[in-house]
Amino acid sequence: MRRRTTLTSIDVGTTKVCTTIADVDEWGGIRVIGVGVAPSSGLHKGLVVNINDAKESIHESVKKAEQASDYKVESAYVGVTGRHITSMNNRGVVAITRNDRLVRSDDLRRVLASAQSVKVPSDRKMLHVIPRGYAIDGQVGVRNPVGMHGFRLDVETHIITAATASVQNLVKCIRSIGVDIDDLVLEPLASSAAVLTEDEKQVGVILADIGGGTTDIAVFKEGSIWHTSILPVAGYQLTRDVAIGLGLPFDVAEEMKKRYGSVMPVYEGKTETTSPISEDGHGISYQDLCDIIRARVEEIIRLILLELPRSEYETLVPAGLVLTGGSANLSGIEALGRDILHLPVRVGTPTHMHGITDILRDPAYATSVGLLLWGAKHEGNGLWQSRGFGMRLRHLVFRIKNLFHQ
Ligand SMILES: Nc1ncnc2c1ncn2[C@@H]1O[C@H](COP(=O)(O)OP(=O)(O)OP(=O)(O)O)[C@@H](O)[C@H]1O
Ligand SMILES: [Mg+2]
Missing domain, CATH: 3.30.1490.110 (Dna Ligase; domain 1)
Structure with missing residues (x-):
């Protein structure tokens, strides 16, 4: 099959929808020509819970990417996640x-x-x-x-x-805005394509994409995928803990978390460990904020380890843990991971791309970039694609039939 030169990915996340359009060269390299990000609504823990709201967010993101690239999106590689996997x-x-x-x-x-x-x-x-x-x-x-x-x-x-109903809801949202599905890709597989090295996959490594609603896990050993799973806990729960623990509105707690939050607090320039910090008229203690975040992140890292089917992870994954997703931006998360695992821990940021990439050089965009890399590598081979083709054929036949009945 001749390679198409332009591919699109849509990452429908719990906090944001990101559409990325890129030109692909014959070696599978990607040059990004347009990115569209929209806040997501109608999603909970990676699943569509309100089709109309989700559709609006996806539409907004696709429109932005189309405007930025002057390219009309007809089909896309789409990420799938959720506890149903x-x-x-x-x-x-x-x-x-x-x-x-x-x-x-x-x-x-x-x-x-x-x-x-x-x-x-x-x-x-x-x-x-x-x-x-x-x-x-x-x-x-x-x-x-x-x-x-x-x-x-x-x-x-x-x-x-994956649960058919959950997948169908997502597919319905995307098709309803006139975009066909090239393939559905499990999100941790996509993220892995963007941030893991071949060496890490060979030696044995855990990839954890800690997003807003889910922590997506993929374990690689001897160069191939060994285990995948999805945890229904991530950045949203961190913010909720801060909001409840410190009596703050959710939006303020989110801002405090992102601006000051750390799992290995640094008290530089602060005379007391309880120095107050404030946002939007709300004052809290820096130490209280970091203690709450640290407790939950520690729990998430331990849950990631519990998901592994074998307890002796030191021999299974000597290359350790690669953290990505928006919550991997938390200051000190690598050091905390190393304390818990006693193995290498690093934050994975997507890098294998050219073009308009400024916004994408953030762990939150590992899935978006990974979906494009996956598409570039697997063009024409997806399981969904073969069924999708059947679907498209049926649509065509249906449309032709309608023509004759008008
Ligand atoms: N600097 C930061 N410090 C702490 N958390 C951050 C930071 N930047 C982003 N986040 C968190 O990252 C999360 C969003 O991550 P991401 O964009 O990867 O999620 P998503 O893809 O929308 O959701 P999911 O993949 O779970 O469906 C939010 O909870 C946000 O609070
Ligand atoms: Mg995500």
């Missing part, structure tokens, strides 16, 4: 029966289809089936088996499923 690892196996015993790309398709033959409840849909590694006649660790000889081909896959 589940993941599992599953094996597929096929025999190579041809005389030459040579593995061809058709065998890869067959073995992936065999891995997909797990029972998925009718109210769920497969979002991704990602090959983690192949084995030929029991020899494991094969990255690309095409062209190798063997009798039996095994594949180890990571399968991600």
Whole structure:
């Protein structure tokens, strides 16, 4: 398939919707030509709870990006998150029966289809089936088996499923503004594409995107995805704790958190640890603010570790933890992470891009940039895309039928 030169991503987050339009070169590099950010409404913990409100926010963000780039968005890569996401690892196996015993790309398709033959409840849909590694006649660790000889081909896959209704609500919002879906991508996979290095993925690393409503987790080992999960707790809960704990309106608490908040408070220039700080006529103690934030962030980091299916994480993820998402901007979060994990911890900011990128060089935009990188790499291969094509075809037939009935 010929690569398209311009791709669009829409990250429908709990606090903001971000549409990004970029030109893609033949090596998968991206040059951003337009970004549109709008505050989001109608979303809760990553899920659409009010279709009209969500649609408005998405429309505003798409319009802004279109104006900035002078490009009309027809379809987009869209991020999916929420507690309804589940993941599992599953094996597929096929025999190579041809005389030459040579593995061809058709065998890869067959073995992936065999891995997909797990029972998925009718109210769920497969979002991704990602090959983690192949084995030929029991020899494991094969990255690309095409062209190798063997009798039996095994594949180890990571399968991600989502609740059909939740996905459909999001798809409905986006289609209703005249934008088609290129593919639906699990948000932590997108964020990983933007901020993780190949080395980290090889050695073993946890990616945690701490956004507004959800903390999205992806674990990589030996170069491929090993585990994914979504926690329904993030920056919104931090602000709520501050608001309740210090008796502040939510907006003031949000501002205080972003402006002064730290999980490793620094008392430079302050004579007492309880120096007051004020915002909008509300005065509070710096130490109280930081104590509240620190307690919740510590809890989130411990919850991230609990999500791992194995407790001995030191051997599973020696490259440690990469934090991204808007809440990774919290001052001191890396140091706190290192104290808890005793492993490397860093903040991941998207960097692999050119063009109008100023706003995107912030951890809050890891998903947006990652969706574009994912799109550039997987153009034409998405699970959703193949079904989407069927949908588009049906729409076309429907429209043609309507023409004849007018
Ligand atoms: N400097 C900062 N210090 C602390 N928190 C911050 C800072 N900047 C942004 N945040 C927090 O980041 C959160 C928003 O992050 P992000 O934009 O990644 O979320 P989202 O993508 O809209 O939501 P989600 O991915 O959870 O659906 C908000 O809770 C905001 O308070
Ligand atoms: Mg997000």
